[in-house]
Amino acid sequence: MNRAPVGPADEVRVTSAGATLRGCPWPAARRAARTAVPRPLPVERVELAAAAGRTLAEPLAALTDLPAFDTSAMDGWAVAGPGPWRLSGRVLAGQACLPLADGAAVEIATGAQLPPGATGVLRREHGVLTELPDGAAQLRGEVVPGQDVRPRGQECGRGEELLPAGLPVTPAVLGLAAAAGHDRLAVHRRPTVELLVLGDELLVAGLPGPGRVRDALGPLLPPWLAGAGAELLGSRYVRDDFGLLRDAIRHSPADLVLTTGGTAAGPVDFLHAALEATGGHPLVDGVAVRPGHPMLLAALPGGRHLVGLPGNPLAAVAGTVTLALPLLHALSGRTAPAAGPAEPLAAALPGHPVDTRLHPVRRSAAGLAPLPHDGPAMLRGLARAEALAVVPPGGLAAGECAEVLALPLS
Numbered sequence: 138m139n140r141a142p143v144g145p146a147d148e149v150r151v152t153s154a155g156a157t158l159r160g161c162p163w164p165a166a167r168r169a170a171r172t173a174v175p176r177p178l179p180v181e182r183v184e185l186a187a188a189a190g191r192t193l194a195e196p197l198a199a200l201t202d203l204p205a206f207d208t209s210a211m212d213g214w215a216v217a218g219p220g221p222w223r224l225s226g227r228v229l230a231g232q233a234c235l236p237l238a239d240g241a242a243v244e245i246a247t248g249a250q251l252p253p254g255a256t257g258v259l260r261r262e263h264g265v266l267t268e269l270p271d272g273a274a275q276l277r278g279e280v281v282p283g284q285d286v287r288p289r290g291q292e293c294g295r296g297e298e299l300l301p302a303g304l305p306v307t308p309a310v311l312g313l314a315a316a317a318g319h320d321r322l323a324v325h326r327r328p329t330v331e332l333l334v335l336g337d338e339l340l341v342a343g344l345p346g347p348g349r350v351r352d353a354l355g356p357l358l359p360p361w362l363a364g365a366g367a368e369l370l371g372s373r374y375v376r377d378d379f380g381l382l383r384d385a386i387r388h389s390p391a392d393l394v395l396t397t398g399g400t401a402a403g404p405v406d407f408l409h410a411a412l413e414a415t416g417g418h419p420l421v422d423g424v425a426v427r428p429g430h431p432m433l434l435a436a437l438p439g440g441r442h443l444v445g446l447p448g449n450p451l452a453a454v455a456g457t458v459t460l461a462l463p464l465l466h467a468l469s470g471r472t473a474p475a476a477g478p479a480e481p482l483a484a485a486l487p488g489h490p491v492d493t494r495l496h497p498v499r500r501s502a503a504g505l506a507p508l509p510h511d512g513p514a515m516l517r518g519l520a521r522a523e524a525l526a527v528v529p530p531g532g533l534a535a536g537e538c539a540e541v542l543a544l545p546l547s
């Protein structure tokens with residue numbers, strides 16, 4: 138379709154009607170994606186397993202002291218008062234225990250409840266057992282008060298806030314929630330995504346041939362989106378046809394319609410026209426970033442959104458980190474990281490004169506090492522990368538720090 142070229146020459150244009158940013162600076166594009174939705178998706182209370190990968194909608198409070206009882210940290214003997222001790226009985230993890238009088242000891246397992254009156258735990262390898270005249274066992278060894286005891290409430294007290302709302306529910310969060318007594322968690326509904334892959338030249342199997350390329354984004358995007366907490370409703374190949382694309386966008390039930398290709402001004406790039414025909418309105422139309430500058434974000438009727446990723450695969454990845462992930466995080470109620478961590482560069486990264494660059498990097502002993510094969514149509518550098526380094530206009534010298542954007546590593 139015909140439209141004004143997008144790029145740094147356009148710079149920022151803010152309309153009173155809808156704050157459309159055209160060729161907008163990269164940091165502003167990320168912010169626009171984060172603030173595109175008025176509020177996160179509704180809150181649900183779900184079982185722990187179903188909460189994995191979602192976002193905490195409430196702070197996680199401890200429902201109990203942790204540990205909930207004085208606990209032996211070692212296998213050995215719980216002792217009361219100074220030694221030597223007369224030994225009797227055994228207490229295993231999960232068993233109730235009787236009080237211990239001064240001068241007495243009981244065999245104890247790691248994780249077992251410390252008997253009332255016990256003053257410490259003597260490790261099995263540090264104790265010496267002898268036989269008393271009456272046949273009972275006597276235990277000798279050095280124990281300072283509280284030794285190898287995990288006192289009740291050492292990690293947290295009942296009611297204490299363990300985690301703030303807005304954190305992703307990682308495996309560690311699930312483990313902590315269970316340890317702290319939770320059976321269900323309050324999390325935001327997962328944002329739904331429908332992926333529309335555009336381009337008649339794409340092959341879904343076999344070898345690329347004359348004029349035909351393998352679809353790299355159909356395989357690349359779904360696991361990344363799922364890892365970011367989204368629910369993928371489906372991936373569809375849409376032929377380069379205005380009407381088909383318009384209808385696919387119009388009828389998609391997803392919170393986020395994610396398209397690949399068709400963002401530029403080629404003869405069959407119908408995305409802008411289809412957007413207009415469906416009543417969509419662009420919020421960000423082109424970003425001052427390389428690769429990926431034709432990426433776009435639009436509001437669709439019904440409170441839905443569309444992110445248009447450029448067809449060049451590395452440009453699509455740039456669009457994912459710039460627009461799609463921040464939007465998904467906003468929908469999920471996920472707290473924005475303050476700014477990506479900054480790490481020193483092992484080598485200089487030349488910049489674009491006016492645009493931000495995103496460059497695949499790996500960590501090395503000398504710092505972030507830029508990877509070759511970083512052209513917009515290439516994935517070879519990205520596939521070895523641990524992160525994308527953010528290179529501001531003008532570039533960065535070796536030793537200077539670059540913000541890094543994490544990439545999924547599995």
Ligand SMILES: Nc1nc2c(c(=O)[nH]1)N[C@H]1C(S)=C(S)[C@@H](COP(=O)(O)OP(=O)(O)OC[C@H]3O[C@@H](n4cnc5c(N)ncnc54)[C@H](O)[C@@H]3O)O[C@H]1N2
Pocket residue numbers: 334335336338339350351352353354355397398399400401402403406428429430431446447448449450452513514
């Ligand atoms: N006259 C101009 N032409 C282009 C400009 C420009 O500013 N002026 N920008 C270029 C840039 S930058 C990019 S990025 C692309 C964006 O193009 P589209 O989003 O319209 O994407 P397509 O034209 O459909 O495809 C571009 C390229 O990517 C290949 N492709 C598409 N989808 C996939 C996929 N799923 N897997 C692998 N490869 C894919 C496609 O075959 C093309 O080679 O526009 C430039 N042009």
Ligand code: MOO
Pocket residue numbers: 427428429430431447449451452513514
């Ligand atoms: O965004 Mo394009 O990928 O610079 O080629």
